[in-house]
Amino acid sequence: xxxxxxxxxxxxxxxxxxxxxxxxxxxxxxxxxxxxxxxxxxxxxxxxxxxxxxxxxxxxxxxxxxxxxxxxxxxxxxxxxxxxxxxxxxxxxxxxxxxxxxxxxxxxxxxxxxxxxxxxxxxxxxxxxxxxxxxxxxxxxxxxxxxxxxxxxxxxxxxxxxxxxxxxxxxxxxxxxxxxxxxxxxxxxxxxxxxxxxxxxxxxxxxxxxxxxxxxxxxxxxxxxxxxxxxxxxxxxxxxxxxxxxxxxxxxxxxxxxxxxxxxxxxxxxxxxxxxxxxxxxxxxxxxxxxxxxxxxxxxxxxxxxxxxxxxxxxxxxxxxxxxxxxxxxxxxxxxxxxxxxxxxxx
Numbered sequence: 001x002x003x004x005x006x007x008x009x010x011x012x013x014x015x016x017x018x019x020x021x022x023x024x025x026x027x028x029x030x031x032x033x034x035x036x037x038x039x040x041x042x043x044x045x046x047x048x049x050x051x052x053x054x055x056x057x058x059x060x061x062x063x064x065x066x067x068x069x070x071x072x073x074x075x076x077x078x079x080x081x082x083x084x085x086x087x088x089x090x091x092x093x094x095x096x097x098x099x100x101x102x103x104x105x106x107x108x109x110x111x112x113x114x115x116x117x118x119x120x121x122x123x124x125x126x127x128x129x130x131x132x133x134x135x136x137x138x139x140x141x142x143x144x145x146x147x148x149x150x151x152x153x154x155x156x157x158x159x160x161x162x163x164x165x166x167x168x169x170x171x172x173x174x175x176x177x178x179x180x181x182x183x184x185x186x187x188x189x190x191x192x193x194x195x196x197x198x199x200x201x202x203x204x205x206x207x208x209x210x211x212x213x214x215x216x217x218x219x220x221x222x223x224x225x226x227x228x229x230x231x232x233x234x235x236x237x238x239x240x241x242x243x244x245x246x247x248x249x250x251x252x253x254x255x256x257x258x259x260x261x262x263x264x265x266x267x268x269x270x271x272x273x274x275x276x277x278x279x280x281x282x283x284x285x286x287x288x289x290x291x292x293x294x295x296x297x298x299x300x301x302x303x304x305x306x307x308x309x310x311x312x313x314x315x316x317x318x319x320x321x322x323x324x325x326x327x328x329x330x331x332x333x334x335x336x337x338x339x340x341x342x343x344x345x346x347x
Contacts, residue, residue, distance in 0.1 A: 003041075003044045003048075003056070003059050003060060004059060006037060006040050006041055006044065007041060007059060007060060007062075007063035009037055010034070010037040010038060010040075010041055010063055010067060011063065011066055011067055012030075013030050013031060013033055013034045013037055013276065014034060014066075014067035014070040014276060015067070016028070016030050016031055016276070017031055017070070017276050017277055017278055017280065017281040018278070018281060019278065020247055020278060021240060021243035021244040021246070021247045021278050022244045022247050022248075025237075025240035025241060025243065025244045026236065026237070026240050027240075028239070028240050028243035028244070028277070028278060029236050029239035029240055029243065031273075031274050031276035031277045032239075032274055032276075032309065034070060034074060034274070034276040035074055035075070035298075038064075038067075038071055038074065038075070041060040041063055041064065042060070042064075044059070044060045045057055045060040045061060045064075048060070070275070070276050072292045073275035073276065073280070073284075073289055073291075073292045074274075074275045074276060074298070074310075075297065075298055076291060076292045076293075076294075076295050076296060076297075076299075077296065077297075078293070078294055078295060078296050079296070081294055081296070081323065081324050082323065083323065083324075084323040084324070084342035084343075084344050085344045087344060087345075088323070088342045088343060088344040089121045089122065089191070089342065089343050089344070090118075090119060090120045090121050090122075090340065090341075090342050091120060091121070091122050091124075091266060091268060091290075091314055091340060091341055091342075091343060092115070092118050092120035092122070092123045092124070092268075092338060092339075092340040093123075093124045093125075093126075093200075093268035093269055093270075093312055093313075093314055093338065093339050093340070094111075094115070094123070094124075094125055094126070094312075094334070094336065094338035094339075095125075095126040095127050095202070095269075095270040095312065095334060095335070095336035096111050096125050096126070096127055096128060096334050097127050097333075097334035097335050097336065098127055098128075098129040098130070099111045099112060099129075099130065099137055099142075099334075100333045100334060102136050103136070103333060104136060109136070109137050109141070110331065110333045111331070111333050111334060112137070112141070112142060112145050112146075113145070114331050114338070115145070115146060115164075116145045116146060116148075118338075118340070120340060121165070121166050121167070122163070122164070122165045122166070122167070122189065122198060122266075123146075123149065123163070123164040123165075124161070124162075124163050124198070124200035124268040124269055125161060125162040125163070125164070125200075126159070126160075126161050126200070126201075126202040126269055126270045127160055127202070127270075127334075128154060128155070128160050128161055128162040129160045130142060139154070146164050148166065149164035149165055149166055150166075151164075151165045151166070151167060151168050151169045151189075152164040152165065152169075153169060153172045153185070153187065155174075155185065158181045158182070159176075159181065159182045159183050159184075159202045161184075161185055161200050161202055161269075162200075163185065163187050163198065163200050165187070165189050165198075167189050167190055167191045167196075168189065168190045169187050169188065169189050170188040170189070170190060170195065171187070171188045172185060172186070172187055173185065173186040173187075173256075175199070175249075175252050175253055175256055176249075176252070177248040177249045177251075177252050178248070180204065180245065180248070180249060181204075182202050182203055182204045182205065182245075182246075182249060183201075183202070183203075183249050183252070184199050184200060184201040184202070184203075184249065184252070184253050184269065185199070185200045186198070186199045186256055187199075187200070188262070194263075194264060194345075195262050195264070196262065196264045196265070196266060197256075197257075197260050197262040197264065197265045197266070198266045198267075198268070199253055199256065199257070199265070199266070199267045199268070199269075200268055200269050201249075201253060201267060201268070201269030201270065201271060201283075202269055202270050202272075203246045203249045203250060203269075203270065203271050203272045203273065203279055204242050204245040204246040204249060204272060205242065205272050206238065206239055206242045206272060207238075207242060208238070208305075242272075243273070243277070243278065243279075246271075246272065246273060246278075246279045247278055247279070247282070249279075250271075250278065250279040250282040250283050251282055253267065253282075253283050254282045254283050254285065254286065257283070257286050257287065257317075258286060263317065263319045264317055264319055264320055264345065265286075265287065265316070265317040265320075266314070266315070266316050266317070266320070266343070267283055267287060267313070267314070267315040267316075268313070268314050268315075268339075269312065269313065270311055270312050270336065271283070271311055271312070271313055272311055273311065274309045274310065274311070275289070275292075275309075275310055275313075280313065283315060284315055286317070287315035287316060287317055287318075288315065288316055288317075288318060288320075288322070289313065289314075289315055290313075290314040290315060290316055290322035290325040290341045290343070291310065291313065291314065291325045291327075291339070291341075293321075293322045293325065294322045294323050294324055294325045294341060295325040295326060295327075295341075296326075298310065299325075299326070299327040299339070300327065300329075300337075301327045301336055301337045301339055302335060302336055302337075303329070303332065303335065303336075303337060304335045310327065311336070312327070312336055312337070312338075312339045313339070314339055314340075314341050316343055318346075319345065319346055320343045320344065320345060320346065321343065321344055321345075321346055322341045322342065322343050323341065323342040323343070323344065324341060324342055325339070325340070325341035326339070326340060326341070327339045328340065
């Protein structure tokens with residue numbers, strides 16, 4: 001009975017991604033609990049197998065089958081990942097947190113050096129903020145370092161985003177929902193005889209204050225304390241409100257994908273939402289999650305305040321196949337890690 005309860009909870013949370021946060025704001029954050037429920041049911045599966053109660057082991061196994069898509073999005077196990085074909089593109093998405101602009105190592109900004117050495121063909125950046133008055137990093141410094149990307153677009157207003165490409169950019173279209181500071185840009189990029197639609201997303205942040213982050217850390221470290229109950233209520237309310245703001249932004253991106261005449265579509269960026277969320281579901285309905293398709297492990301891309309989730313994504317149309325998608329945790333100069341992958345056109 002206890003196992004059945006956790007299976008029902010896991011399924012409820014898994015399919016909560018289909019509920020609009022505008023209509024159900026208080027339910028939208030429960031997707032964050034999916035990894036915990038999945039691990040709990042994995043524990044039950046192991047328990048039944050160890051005591052050789054095979055018929056009971058079927059319960060969590062069936063539960064996993066019913067939410068296999070969400071499990072694969074959260075923790076893919078692509079153990080045998082092939083190499084990309086010779087004709088491929090390397091994609092990179094990175095929330096650079098203003099390049100942590102006052103920081104230098106050996107006379108260079110570490111994030112800018114990372115981008116320069118990435119060998120990516122198309123780079124999408126979020127929180128791209130540089131100032132001509134900053135003595136450490138200016139737009140000229142960025143353009144000089146990324147001289148291998150002659151085609152680029154930089155938004156100097158909200159949302160602060162940029163796209164650097166080795167291939168010509170035909171057009172740039174903002175995809176911003178009404179009354180919103182965040183959103184996306186759509187770029188038409190030519191590669192040979194083909195045109196790619198590349199969308200760079202930075203969906204609404206949860207805008208957590210230091211007090212909110214402290215409350216979240218209390219929930220993680222000492223969930224039994226009395227003040228945590230009130231903290232959970234306020235924390236969930238805030239997450240739900242911001243999830244409702246992300247919903248129209250995600251729907252705008254989804255609409256653009258649906259209306260696109262291009263067979264090759266790529267979406268990259270900071271969704272500010274977990275793999276089990278309405279934003280991920282709305283945008284990903286017509287695309288394949290590159291990390292689920294060719295990644296390995298949890299792929300945690302945000303690493304501060306114990307908020308360990310994959311918030312950053314690369315998604316590709318079914319006409320493309322992804323290879324070796326990974327979140328690179330070797331550079332921690334932003335609050336996000338970069339995510340990259342190789343893509344090739346399907347024959």
